[in-house]
Amino acid sequence: GDSVTQMEGPVTLSEEAFLTINCTYTATGYPSLFWYVQYPGEGLQLLLKATKADDKGSNKGFEATYRKETTSFHLEKGSVQVSDSAVYFCALDASGGSYIPTFGRGTSLIVHP
Amino acid sequence: SQTIHQWPATLVQPVGSPLSLECTVEGTSNPNLYWYRQAAGRGLQLLFYSVGIGQISSEVPQNLSASRPQDRQFILSSKKLLLSDSGFYLCAWTTGVDTQYFGPGTRLTVL
Secondary structure, eight states, X not given: OOEEEEOOSOEEEETTOOEEEXXXXXXXXXXXXXEEEEOXXXXXXXXXXXXXXXXXXXXXXXXXXXXXXXXXXXXXXXXXXXXXXXXXXXXXXXXXXXXXOEEOOOEEEEXXX | OOEEEEEOSEXXXXXXXXXXXXXXXXXXXXXXXXXXXXXXXXXXXXXXXXXXXXXXXXXXXXXXEEEEEETTEEEEEESSOOGGGOEEEEEEEEOSSSOOEEOOOEEEEEO
């Protein structure tokens, strides 16, 4: 079945450091890929998405590129801020319109001043 | 604009007691609705989803149940809570194209 694998956290960085959170997937067909962010005590929010190979999703300085050849969708940001501290979830949808997404386990990011 | 509400925000219940969590969506019609549980230090577990009134699909066997009495209302219930039911419960909706929108969640502690 479909699956998403994320790097385990927590990832701890200093402010202004470069961020990479790895995400790889296994799916049949051509899934859409997503990154969601969850701030402490809140629900998830969509951060960015990509719907086909080589698409780049971007939002709030975060980027991720849909790499079909490596089945990856790594999240990157050039300079993190303390306010980026949150849990980040990679997800895919290969349900063909039913939208039953598969989520990774989440990666906690802690940014220190 | 669309809004999703969940209540209560926090709940502490004894083992064996019943449960009712409610989720309502505003500003859209005929959404797909979802219940997820997030246990401490773990990812999201899909519990139930619904594509219409009275239509419920269950992803995992458990002592929880879900109902959708109205188009934009989704209820999660239990007759007798277990310790393992503790967690953060999230309701979400989508119009079926892509992108889920999540509610603020309910923190349930079973003692």
